Amino acid sequence: MFRVVGNTFSRAVRSSSTAALECKAFLLSTPHPGVLQVEINRPKKGNSMNADFWLECEQVFNAAADDEKVRSIVLTASGEKFWSAGIDLMQLAGELGQVMEKDDIGHKARALRKMILRLQRPVNAIADCPKPVIGAIHGACIGGAIDVLSACDIRYSSSDAWFTIKEVDVGLAADLGTLQRFPKIIGNDSMARELALTARKFDASEAKDIGFVSKIYENKEETLSAALEVAKGIAEKSPVAVQGTKIVMNYARDHSVADGLVQIAEWNAAQLQSEDLMKSAQAAMMKQPLSDVEFEDL
Numbered sequence: 004m005f006r007v008v009g010n011t012f013s014r015a016v017r018s019s020s021t022a023a024l025e026c027k028a029f030l031l032s033t034p035h036p037g038v039l040q041v042e043i044n045r046p047k048k049g050n051s052m053n054a055d056f057w058l059e060c061e062q063v064f065n066a067a068a069d070d071e072k073v074r075s076i077v078l079t080a081s082g083e084k085f086w087s088a089g090i091d092l093m094q095l096a097g098e099l100g101q102v103m104e105k106d107d108i109g110h111k112a113r114a115l116r117k118m119i120l121r122l123q124r125p126v127n128a129i130a131d132c133p134k135p136v137i138g139a140i141h142g143a144c145i146g147g148a149i150d151v152l153s154a155c156d157i158r159y160s161s162s163d164a165w166f167t168i169k170e171v172d173v174g175l176a177a178d179l180g181t182l183q184r185f186p187k188i189i190g191n192d193s194m195a196r197e198l199a200l201t202a203r204k205f206d207a208s209e210a211k212d213i214g215f216v217s218k219i220y221e222n223k224e225e226t227l228s229a230a231l232e233v234a235k236g237i238a239e240k241s242p243v244a245v246q247g248t249k250i251v252m253n254y255a256r257d258h259s260v261a262d263g264l265v266q267i268a269e270w271n272a273a274q275l276q277s278e279d280l281m282k283s284a285q286a287a288m289m290k291q292p293l294s295d296v297e298f299e300d301l
């Protein structure tokens with residue numbers, strides 16, 4: 004299903020069901036009904052992000068968006084040492100080398116622009132997926148890992164995790180979302196600039212202090228287990244309410260309060276007509292857990 008053309012980060016094809024996906028860079032599983040576990044699976048290469056990673060990441064999250072059986076997602080990584088060491092530097096060098104072989108500067112610039120926008124798409128697919136994505140973090144999170152984690156809705160971390168916005172050290176300004184999303188997540192411009200301009204390492208405890216992660220657990224296993232438990236709880240709630248909440252919060256982040264209030268009024272003018280509202284309200288009145296309520300897939 005996935006075809007890498009040459010050694011380049013090639014174009015993704017859209018799929019509508021996660022069950023049909025066969026990945027090289029990820030392991031996919033369903034640990035609880037409605038919960039999709041997506042595990043980055045290149046531990047021998049530091050879970051670095053190669054062509055398969057980018058291609059399949061976009062496909063997996065687009066498929067999850069369309070797959071009505073998926074209600075929440077946990078993004079984790081194989082091995083103990085790395086969550087991800089960022090972009091695969093060998094593959095990046097190969098692709099940049101191909102671009103630089105072009106004679107004309109205008110053509111080089113257009114090819115680079117195309118490549119950057121293509122690599123942004125998988126990260127945007129995580130942020131734009133209406134199903135909530137929980138990053139379960141351990142070990143090293145370098146460069147592209149921060150781009151990807153900044154696109155998640157919730158981040159939980161193991162105490163051994165460490166982070167670096169590494170791009171300035173490899174000679175570039177980060178271009179896959181960190182500089183746009185990370186400052187908004189932590190809400191501290193001075194700290195965001197310090198971390199991006201110096202590439203200094205920060206640990207799990209500092210990541211929690213600045214608000215990049217919301218909880219710290221003792222080890223990888225406990226972090227994943229907590230992330231899966233939260234994902235399970237979310238999967239038991241009304242998909243209309245959950246997905247609407249993510250869509251509305253994404254919109255609010257990018258617009259004024261006034262615009263956001265208009266958008267939620269328009270959104271809920273339609274969505275409040277869902278039978279999910281009556282079912283959820285009735286369960287609350289009857290003191291029934293939402294796990295006992297059957298909501299239509301979305």
Ligand SMILES: CC/C=C\C=C\CC(=O)SCCNC(=O)CCNC(=O)[C@H](O)C(C)(C)COP(=O)(O)OP(=O)(O)OC[C@H]1O[C@@H](n2cnc3c(N)ncnc32)[C@H](O)[C@@H]1OP(=O)(O)O
Pocket residue numbers: 047048049050051052088089090091092093095118119122143145146147148169170173175178
């Ligand atoms: C258009 C978009 C352009 C760019 C976007 C960039 C975003 C970024 O991600 S910038 C950051 C890139 N990443 C790095 O700079 C990290 C590079 N890696 C390291 O510095 C080290 O590996 C380490 C993370 C400090 C860990 O060192 P150590 O514990 O000694 O392990 P290693 O033996 O070095 O690594 C194990 C294994 O993984 C391979 N590997 C690690 N990182 C990468 C990588 N980024 N790309 C490709 N391969 C990587 C490493 O080569 C080892 O493989 P072997 O086969 O065993 O040699």
